[in-house]
Each structure stands twice: as C-alpha cells, then as structure tokens.
Amino acid sequence: xxxxxxxxxxxxxxxxxxxxxxxxxxxxxxxxxxxxxxxxxxxxxxxxxxxxxxxxxxxxxxxxxxxxxxxxxxxxxxxxxxxxxxxxxxxxxxxxxxxxxxxxxxxxxxxxxxxxxxxxxxxxxxxxxxxxxxxxxxxxxxxxxxxxxxxxxxxxxxxxxxxxxxxxxxxxxxxxxxxxxxxxxxxxx
Numbered sequence: 001x002x003x004x005x006x007x008x009x010x011x012x013x014x015x016x017x018x019x020x021x022x023x024x025x026x027x028x029x030x031x032x033x034x035x036x037x038x039x040x041x042x043x044x045x046x047x048x049x050x051x052x053x054x055x056x057x058x059x060x061x062x063x064x065x066x067x068x069x070x071x072x073x074x075x076x077x078x079x080x081x082x083x084x085x086x087x088x089x090x091x092x093x094x095x096x097x098x099x100x101x102x103x104x105x106x107x108x109x110x111x112x113x114x115x116x117x118x119x120x121x122x123x124x125x126x127x128x129x130x131x132x133x134x135x136x137x138x139x140x141x142x143x144x145x146x147x148x149x150x151x152x153x154x155x156x157x158x159x160x161x162x163x164x165x166x167x168x169x170x171x172x173x174x175x176x177x178x179x180x181x182x183x184x185x186x187x188x189x
C-alpha cells in the first residue's frame with residue numbers, strides 16, 4: 001500500500017503566519033486555514049492533536065464503510081492508519097517534503113463496526129533517517145482497547161507542491177536522479 005501525506009508551499013496559508021513545517025501545515029488544516037486532503041474528507045478524519053512526531057485523528061465509522069458483514073472494511077481501516085503514520089512522519093519534515101508510505105504492516109486485533117462510535121487513531125514517528133522513516137499507529141475505542149495496530153516505513157522526498165495535473169516531479173533528499181512518480185504512484189484524476 002502506498003500513500004502520500006499532504007504537501008504545500010509556505011504561501012498556501014494567507015495571513016501573517018506562513019507554513020514552515022509539516023507540523024504547521026497539519027495545524028493549518030486542523031484550524032481550517034487549509035482544506036483537508038480529499039481522501040481524509042472521504043474517510044471523515046478529524047485532526048485533533050499535532051506535535052513533532054505525533055498526530056491524533058478521530059475516525060467516525062459509518063455504514064458506508066461496511067464490508068457486508070457488519071464490520072468496517074479492513075482497507076478503510078488501513079487507509080485511516082496510513083494517514084496516521086505518514087502524517088506523524090510529516091510533522092518532522094520541512095515544507096515541500098513528500099512523505100510516501102513504502103511498506104505498511106497491519107494487525108487487525110478487534111473488529112470495528114459501523115456503530116462503534118468515535119475511534120482515536122494515534123500516529124507516532126519512531127525513527128527518522130535522511131531518506132526514510134519508521135512510524136507506528138494504533139486505532140483505539142473510547143475504552144482504550146486497540147482495534148488495529150500498524151507499522152510503516154515511509155520515504156521522504158522533496159519536490160514542488162502537488163498540482164491538479166498529477167504528482168509533482170520529486171527528487172530524493174540526497175539529490176540523486178529524479179523519480180518518475182507517475183510510474184510509482186498511480187493516481188485517480
């Protein structure tokens with residue numbers, strides 16, 4: 001599974017404060033200064049807490065995520081936890097860095113039902129290297145019971161902000177040859 005955390009340029013937020021880091025970008029989204037990524041809107045994710053190396057989302061299971069067996073589809077839950085790991089890494093990055101999940105491992109511990117109530121998804125940066133980072137995430141209910149746990153390796157790439165013509169050209173942080181994101185990350189228009 002591969003996903004991309006939001007990327008923007010400092011000029012994307014109007015006003016006196018500019019967005020200078022991934023953490024400040026996420027705070028701008030949480031505070032309504034920037035829109036959430038479309039996939040986060042589709043999933044109904046609400047950013048709650050953002051700190052360096054740490055993010056928390058609320059996830060509201062709904063019947064539209066039902067897998068036909070009165071449980072939320074595992075792929076939906078994987079997407080929720082993928083947001084948590086990639087944005088936890090993003091908090092430790094500069095603006096213009098694209099965080100791409102390259103490996104995502106999930107353990108489904110308890111089912112999530114569409115009527116489970118609000119669940120908390122916590123993402124934590126475990127280790128950040130020059131080009132890759134390791135993060136984990138948990139999805140817990142109001143009683144503190146873990147329903148899903150995830151670990152992930154994310155790549156950190158630099159490049160221009162996303163545009164509506166597809167993924168931006170990016171370069172690995174160490175300056176090697178550009179990657180062709182079209183071939184690495186298929187996307188829907």
